[in-house]
Amino acid sequence: TQGQVITCKAAVAWEPNKPLVIEDVQVAPPQAGEVRIKVLYTALCHTDAYTWGGKDPEGLFPCILGHEAAGIVESVGEGVTEVQPGDHVIPCYQAECRECKFCKSGKTNLCGKVRAATGVGVMMNDRKSRFSFNGKPIYHFMGTSTFSQYTVVHDVSVAKIDPQAPLEKVCLLGCGVPTGLGAVWNTAKVEPGSIVAIFGLGTVGLAVAEGAKAAGASRVIGIDIDNKKFDIAKNFGVTEFVNPKDHEKPIQQVLVDITDGGVDYSFECIGNVSVMRAALECCHKGWGTSVIVGVAASGQEISTRPFQLVTGRVWKGTAFGGFKSRSQVPWLVDKYLKKEIKVDEYITHNLTLGEINEAFHLMHEGGCLRCVLSL
Ligand code: NAD
Ligand code: AHE
Ligand code: ZN
Numbered sequence: 001t002q003g004q005v006i007t008c009k010a011a012v013a014w015e016p017n018k019p020l021v022i023e024d025v026q027v028a029p030p031q032a033g034e035v036r037i038k039v040l041y042t043a044l045c046h047t048d049a050y051t052w053g054g055k056d057p058e059g060l061f062p063c064i065l066g067h068e069a070a071g072i073v074e075s076v077g078e079g080v081t082e083v084q085p086g087d088h089v090i091p092c093y094q095a096e097c098r099e100c101k102f103c104k105s106g107k108t109n110l111c112g113k114v115r116a117a118t119g120v121g122v123m124m125n126d127r128k129s130r131f132s133f134n135g136k137p138i139y140h141f142m143g144t145s146t147f148s149q150y151t152v153v154h155d156v157s158v159a160k161i162d163p164q165a166p167l168e169k170v171c172l173l174g175c176g177v178p179t180g181l182g183a184v185w186n187t188a189k190v191e192p193g194s195i196v197a198i199f200g201l202g203t204v205g206l207a208v209a210e211g212a213k214a215a216g217a218s219r220v221i222g223i224d225i226d227n228k229k230f231d232i233a234k235n236f237g238v239t240e241f242v243n244p245k246d247h248e249k250p251i252q253q254v255l256v257d258i259t260d261g262g263v264d265y266s267f268e269c270i271g272n273v274s275v276m277r278a279a280l281e282c283c284h285k286g287w288g289t290s291v292i293v294g295v296a297a298s299g300q301e302i303s304t305r306p307f308q309l310v311t312g313r314v315w316k317g318t319a320f321g322g323f324k325s326r327s328q329v330p331w332l333v334d335k336y337l338k339k340e341i342k343v344d345e346y347i348t349h350n351l352t353l354g355e356i357n358e359a360f361h362l363m364h365e366g367g368c369l370r371c372v373l374s375l
Contacts (some may be wrong), residue, residue, distance in 0.1 A: 002085070003029050008285035009375070010131070010148030011356045012138060014062045016054030017358045020147070024066075025064070025138060028130040030077035034123060036130075037089060041171040042069035042146040043347075043370045044359050046202060047295055050140065050271065051150040052360070055297035060121045061141035064131055066146030067093045068175040068370075070167035073158075080155045088163045090174045090333075092325035093118070093142035097156040109324045111188075114154045118143030123153060129296050145173075145354065149375045151359040159329035160289075162337060168350075169343050172370055173332050175320070177343060179293060180207020180269070181332075182321015184215055188265045188291050192216030197263040198238070199253055199279050201229040203346050203369045204293055206236040206265045210342060213237030221263070223251065228366045235345065251275075255282035266290040273300045280304050287314040293318055346370045 006027045009175065011020040028127075030036045045068050051059040073087045083089060097103055097113035098295045116263050117124040121139030128198065130152035131138040131145065145151045180203070196212040198205045212220045213236075222238035230241035242258075244251040253303040256262045262284030268276045271294030280290040281304060290313065292302075309315065323329070335341045349371035364370040 006150050007355060008149035009051050011053050011353060012062050012131040013065055016052060016061060020258050023133055023356055025148065026132045027152060030075060030152050031125045033080060033155050034082060034152050035083055035155050035310040036072040036074045036150055037091060037153050038074045039071040039146050039149060039151055039375050040067050041168045041372055042066050043171055043372045044363060045175045049363055050295055052297055057298040058119050060139040063121055063141045064145040065141045067142040067144040068171060069146035070171035074150060082155065083158055083160050087160050090159045090161055090329050091144040091146060092157045092159050092329060093151050094320040094325045095145050095154060096324050096326040109320060109322050112142060124331050145375055157325045161330050161333040165333045165337055168372060170333050170336060171353040171372060172343050172346055173329055177207045177346060178323050178332055179321040180204045181211040182323045183208055183267055183291050183293050183318045184211030186322030187318040188289055189213040190217055190265050193218045194264040195219045195259050197221045197223060197266040197282055199223045199268045199275050200294065201233045202269060205269035206233060208269060209237040211235060212266060226366045240370050247256040252278040252281040261285065264288055268292050269296050270294045271296050273302050276302050277304050279314050279315055280308060283313045289314040289316060291316045291318055347372050
């Protein structure tokens with residue numbers, strides 16, 4: 001198949017909010033600096049639902065969504081040296097070129113090399129898509145487009161992993177789990193003994209809990225409007241549960257009251273701007289740090305009284321938990337193989353690509369953390 005167009009199944013999002021359609025799409029061969037991957041497993045993340053729902057200012061249609069996956073390199077374009085056909089890989093929506101101003105700064109995991117192209121659904125080389133249907137282009141998404149049996153990504157967006165790792169599990173290391181762990185370890189840098197509050201106990205919030213427990217937090221307070229989340233959350237390190245619906249006072253006040261003045265670290269893992277405010281305002285005066293992890297809809301803005309920051313609270317955000325993707329995803333895979341981090345525990349459902357609409361449906365049900373699709 002090398003050098004040839006491949007026809008395969010992909011779930012195409014033709015329009016926002018309309019069921020995805022499994023189509024036979026054409027996938028062009030990889031050009032210079034590109035890699036074509038046979039995607040074997042992909043999970044759904046809340047961000048896919050967000051873009052599908054028309055809430056993403058960068059959402060373009062028709063497109064092929066999906067960004068939490070694992071597969072095997074099918075072929076590589078000219079000049080690609082770090083991976084070859086047969087390598088087991090995880091596509092990374094946050095690239096790492098190791099050459100740009102961002103990569104060299106030592107201050108961020110964001111990479112500037114291909115971001116302009118991935119934000120508009122095309123490849124860098126010719127600003128075109130490698131996907132088409134009946135000759136018409138279909139946009140890429142987040143530089144990954146994993147809801148397709150084959151995808152083409154930039155070489156700076158491919159992490160080569162240990163071939164021993166089960167792809168049907170480690171696909172989760174493409175987004176949600178690293179994001180939560182890294183928010184704690186890299187962005188907040190939570191110290192032993194800290195009091196931590198987590199808003200939203202989906203996969204990302206639970207991975208924050210796991211990271212906080214590993215960092216030695218003394219209390220890990222989970223906040224969710226779904227009571228069913230507490231039983232699940234205990235297994236990931238949450239020590240106390242608060243449902244805002246059980247309280248008349250604003251949730252930030254409830255937390256300040258039960259923590260003698262506020263938490264040391266809070267994490268917003270929902271994408272709700274009023275919760276982001278509460279997450280900042282439940283932080284302890286003088287030092288409390290709040291990390292925004294959730295992705296808010298187009299047009300939404302955050303607000304608080306500047307006094308909250310004047311008096312020492314810190315507001316931060318994180319993308320992919322601050323992990324350098326190509327360098328650190330393989331390290332996370334190794335940690336999973338050594339049983340130092342959980343992955344299997346986040347997988348509550350397994351379906352096939354053909355059942356993807358059902359999988360999107362499941363995401364809105366409390367019992368679903370990650371649903372892994374086999375392609
Ligand atoms: P999810 O839908 O599985 O989890 C969200 C949780 O929040 C659910 O348990 C839900 O019951 C709860 N919730 C909803 N409204 C609430 C409220 N008002 N108060 C308290 N709890 C509430 O989502 P997920 O896949 O875990 O993703 C979480 C967020 O993180 C999403 O916004 C996603 O887009 C974002 N995300 C960001 C990054 C990043 O790099 N920054 C990476 C992955 C995901
Ligand atoms: N496209 C949206 C922003 C979406 C967003 O913030 N994405 C996160 C990853 S979410 C993964 O589930 C991210 O990494 N952002 C940094 C980046 O470079 O995109 C918008 O508002 O335009
Ligand atoms: Zn994601």
